[in-house]
Amino acid sequence: MGVGLAILIMGFAALFAAFLLLLIGLVYAELMNSEIPRGVTGRWKLHAIHILFVGVAVVGRILERLGLCHQISVVLWAYGNLLVCRRPAPPGLHIRDLTFGGVPVRVYQPTAPSAGGRRGLLYFHGGGWVTGSIDISDEICRCIAKESETTVVSVGYRLAPEHRYPAPLDDCEVATRGFLSVAEAEFGVDPRRVAVGGDSAGANLAAALCQRLAKKQDGHLSSPCAQVLIYPVLQMADFSLPSYQQNHAVPLLFRGRAAFYYLQYLNGDVSLCQDVLEGAHVPPDLRLEYGRWLSPELLPAQFLARGCGRVEPPPYDAEAYHAVRTGLDPEMSPLLGEDEVVRRTPRAFVLTCEYDVLRDDGLLYRRRLEDLGVAVSWHHVPDGFHGLLSFYGLSWLSFPAAGPAMDSVVRFVETL
Known part of the structure; x- marks a missing residue:
């Protein structure tokens, strides 16, 4: 013993x-x-x-x-x-788990009567296409639904590495079309007042879906009336923008991890991470073309104040390009979409955080949308970081900046 x-x-x-x-x-x-x-x-x-x-x-x-x-x-x-606070539905909100076209969703439906058709929002969670879930985005969706009296549908799309592009985007399209087809009859939602949105990778899916649907417009089904983009990741062409330089080591998203997640979503070949970070995967002619949309000169001067250096492009690596070329397509990099398609996307809300490597993706997409005549509402969080809203409503884990950021999202949704 x-x-x-x-x-x-x-x-x-x-x-x-x-x-x-x-x-x-x-x-x-x-x-x-x-x-x-x-x-x-x-x-x-x-x-x-x-x-x-x-x-x-x-x-x-x-x-x-x-x-x-x-x-x-x-x-x-x-x-x-x-990151999950399991609580019963609050008064005034009915929550249930359903499926649309085989895709799991969680519906947050206000119980108060609504004069006319209610607003709707399809929400796609973040997590680099690899993590995240309906449960983790629960607090965000509860808040939007309750505070704006909007029916929110949180979509549980498939995740990489088991399900890579285009599976997550396909799931978001199936869920969106499924909800739009029954919005009025089953949920009392006006299909003309339904937006799509999400945070981080979820915002990427929302922007990409808006472009996909803009190309498919056939008049048989309503398209989203707006896109809600919360610190969106929007392009795989340039990881040397000022925000990537200034915030390369700021949690919760390091510069290297941004490229890692993109590669996991694309093909899983993370051995190409350094090539992608340096920009060796972009042919000279495409680099010149993308410069129209990705130049630091397009950013407001205030976002250059913390400094950034000119990064000389490395020698072009054709092998790297052919391995990741799909990542430069608009369905993975919406910021690189064709003018005629981007012009037909709905009005947008863009939220950016100062201390986020993805800040300039959001700023440049805002500029691109506005240049093409798309109305944009923008909210910047001066003390925010990537993933800020993931902690919203989680007691001691929450950050002071999350409240005003969430309020800005709610205020925009109320305008749908």
Whole structure:
């Protein structure tokens, strides 16, 4: 008995020591690799959250190497428990899980009577096309539905790496068409007042879907009346824009991870990550063409104040281009869409955060839409970072900047 107890104590001690070393390593790596500007309100909380997220990823990788489970499964499980506040539906809101065309959705339906057809919003969650879920976007959708008295449909599209492009976009189209076809009869929603939107990768899907539907307009089904783009990722051509330089190491999205997620969505070949980050995958003629839309000179001067350098393009790598060329198509990079298609997309709301590598994607798309005559409402969060709204309504995890940001989304939805 004494020997067994001693072995048990030694085992616990070894586990504790391993945990302590892992924690020390994570803290050290966070302080060495992350750069959170003082302008971020709650910067130390963000440091702590990022340490937790990185720790989950490290544990997931260890378990994957041991053959116990896939890293993504661990990440999804952890996010589902950390970022989900499971509560009953609040008064005035009816919540139920359904499917449209086989795609799972969660419908948030206000119970108060509405004069005429109600507004609707199809919401696509973020997560780099790899993580995220209906559950994680639950607080965002509850807030929009309740505060704006809008029927919100959160779409559980398929995720990479098991389901790569175009599966997530196809699912969003199926769910959108499915809802529009029954919006009035089953939900009392005016199909002419239905928008699509999302955050991060979800905003990419919303913008891409608007362009896809603009090309397919046949008069038989209403198209979205607006697009709600919350810190959207919109192009795979240039990872050296000023916001990528200024915020390259700001959690929750590092510059390198942005390219990683794009590649996971596209083909899973992350060995091309460095080529993509440097821009070797873009032919000289396309680089010249994209310059009309991606030039830093198109950005308001205030967003150059923190500095940025001119990045010389590397030698063109034809092999890299052919491996990732689909990533430059408008359905993956909506900012690179054809003028005639972008011009036919609905009015937009664009939310950007100062300390986000994707800030300039949103700013440049706003400029492009406006230049083509598309009405745009814009809200900028000066102390915000990528993923800010993921913590909205989650008690101590929430950040002060999330409230005004969410209010701006609600105010726009109320105009539908």
